[in-house]
Amino acid sequence: MGWEELVAKKRKALAELIPEKWRIPADILPADSQHSVISYPETSSLLSDEELTITQLTVKELVEKIASRKYSAVQVCEAFCHRAAIAHQLVNCLVEIFFDAAVERAIELDDYLFKEGKTVGPLHGVPISLKDQFRVKGVECSMGYVAWLGNIDEEESVMTTLLRKAGAVLYVKTSVPQSVMCCETMNNIIGRTLNPYNRLLSCGGSSGGEAALIALHGSSIGIGTDIGGSIRTPAAFNGLWGIRPSHGRMPFAGIRSSMDGQETVHCVCGPIAHRAEDLAYFMKAILEQEPWHYDPKVIEIPWREEKYNEGRTGKKIFGITTVNGVMGFDGVVMPHPPILRGIQMVVNALRRAGHTVVEWQPYKHKYAVDLVRKIYRADGGEDIRNALTLSGEPAISEVAHDYGPGANEKIDLNTMWDIQIKKYKYQQEYMAIWMERNEINAWIQPEAPHAAIRHDQYKYNGYASVISLLDYPAVVVPVTFAQKETDIKDLNYKPISDLDMQVHDEYQADVYHGAPVAVQIIGRRLQEEYVIGLAEQVGRALASS
Structure with a gap:
């Protein structure tokens, strides 16, 4: 077959596993031209x-x-x-x-x-x-x-x-x-x-x-x-x-x-x-x-309610990823206008709530992005291609681009060991920088340089992958929605790289109108309770602003 x-x-x-009584009648199924269906379950009268x-x-x-x-x-x-x-x-x-x-x-x-x-x-x-x-x-x-x-x-x-x-x-x-x-x-x-x-x-x-x-x-x-x-x-x-x-x-x-x-x-x-x-x-x-009794890699750290309460109460100091005076910029790819506005909304809300907001200079994020990409593609894409070969199915476009034949060179064992050393050193350096600014409770940056992207246009995940390399806990906080009247494209912006230019050129205010905008709150390793608590504070500040 x-x-x-x-x-x-x-x-x-x-399709047959959806009961007949729950199938949406053709005459009320939203047409493809109806782009938003987020409120359909409430307005359709299909649910009691x-x-x-x-x-x-x-x-x-x-x-x-x-x-x-x-x-x-x-x-x-x-x-x-x-x-x-x-x-x-x-x-x-x-x-x-x-x-x-x-x-x-x-x-x-x-x-x-x-x-x-x-x-x-x-x-x-x-x-x-x-x-x-x-x-x-x-x-x-x-x-x-x-x-x-x-x-x-x-x-x-x-x-x-x-x-x-x-x-x-x-x-x-x-x-x-x-x-x-x-x-x-x-x-x-x-x-x-x-x-x-x-x-x-x-x-x-x-x-x-x-x-x-x-x-x-x-x-x-x-x-x-x-x-x-x-x-x-x-x-x-x-x-x-x-x-x-x-x-x-x-x-x-x-x-x-x-x-x-x-x-x-x-x-x-x-x-x-x-x-x-x-x-x-x-x-x-x-x-x-x-x-920890079921998975040997789980560390025996029970839920710490005191850490959670510590994060969700009291005035805090938040860092905001900032490069060249632009809050929200990691120095690699400039975020789209809705994301920059979302960052500023968070900054304003936190300050109105009595928190302190300071600039956080991202450390060697371009280096980290390049390093983590080598790790993801260390086998030259062989594992993924082998799985595709079993059935003969074609690679989807993103897989073909990132893991197709010739896309990456397979890394030998000694090179991989060297990469692991570089990763560990980078983690140590980042920790040292944070210790120098130990008063900062967490830092905030975009999760991506854009709101929900058009299909097949995702180009850069460095805002997220750097955090994975550092192994820091991060909580995504929804902020607002893109607004075409407000989030105007900067036609005078001069991209710093081809990648930056591709992301910048993708932004079209009318296309992205209504797309969700979010940030991520990043904390120290293994401090999940505290970071969730901090994220709650950010959410409350936004809700009351």
Whole structure:
């Protein structure tokens, strides 16, 4: 069977998993010309008032209302399954659907609560979506590769196991780009996942399916992975909160990935949600399951409530990445006008709230970007090309550009060791610089040089990948939306490189109008609780300004 036949079979099977009663009638399905579908679930009358209410609740509220029997786990499960089915028909975000198994799990949880008079754990009855890298027993994990279709997992990722232990209900897995090593979400299996705010724009990658689903409230909270921005970029592009934890805080064992064994820059997993409080609740819930007993790479650091409270209270000192007097500029690629305005909004809001904001000079970011690219492509793209060869499917454009034949030279072992030394030295140097300015609690910079980008136009992920190289925790905070009347292109700007020119030339105020704008809050390594708390403060300052 050729790869096209495998894809056709998969698409047909996926479509059939959406119950007939939840399929959007053709006469009310938004036309392709309707670019924004972000409010469609509320305005379409497809969801009941109860379903709309349930799917807008915070994670904590869901747990509390299930525990008090205001709602049953089955009611909550079916509401999110229904809304996820609608979201998929709007933006093409699901790759695995197992609603029936989810309802069975919800029934078990309701029975347990009735018989025992208590919940299973801190996520009792909460439907949680998973990026298609997490293994779920009895479900495929294709990770955007046609060759991996049909491989049913018999074991689960540690995170999957701990989610079940905490009482979560698993019901869908979301789309990823071919290989997951892309900043947009496109594969040959289901095609492109779209941004619900504007379907002409990217939902980001590689956790793009997660973010698109969550933006439409088809999930209360979802779990993604991040090796160079793959949680943060989709969160930023879809107006959401997301955290890239430091390596060692969340369990990664059993998660499928490209270039498995690449340990110089670690891929990590973390949540994407509508609120900072949900990020904190999730992190605490997983750490309560003591993941260090399940994954030897997890450091035994329980949730530290005092660190969280320290971050979310009191006046702080924030650094803002600044080069040549331009706040938000890393010295490599100049951000688009909406991002620069977003940075200034954050600065103004923090100062009005009584916080101190100072300039933060980024240290050798161009050097770091070049270094991390060598790490990502150390095998010359061989691992990815081998996976494509198995089915004969073509590489999508971004994969072909970054990992195709001749795109990169394979690095030998001694060269790789030298790169690891350079990485470690860079981390030490950055730490020393921060120690010299130890009064700064965290620093803020764009997550990307642009708001949600047009399809196939993502050029530079240095704002995110440098943080991965440093292994600092970073929380994405939604700020505003691009405004064509306000965010005017600077026609006098003189780009400092060809790459800078490409990014600058891409900006068109009318095209990007309405796209979400975000920043990231960056803290010291392994200080996730504190950084989430700081991010909450930034969010409150923005909300009150």
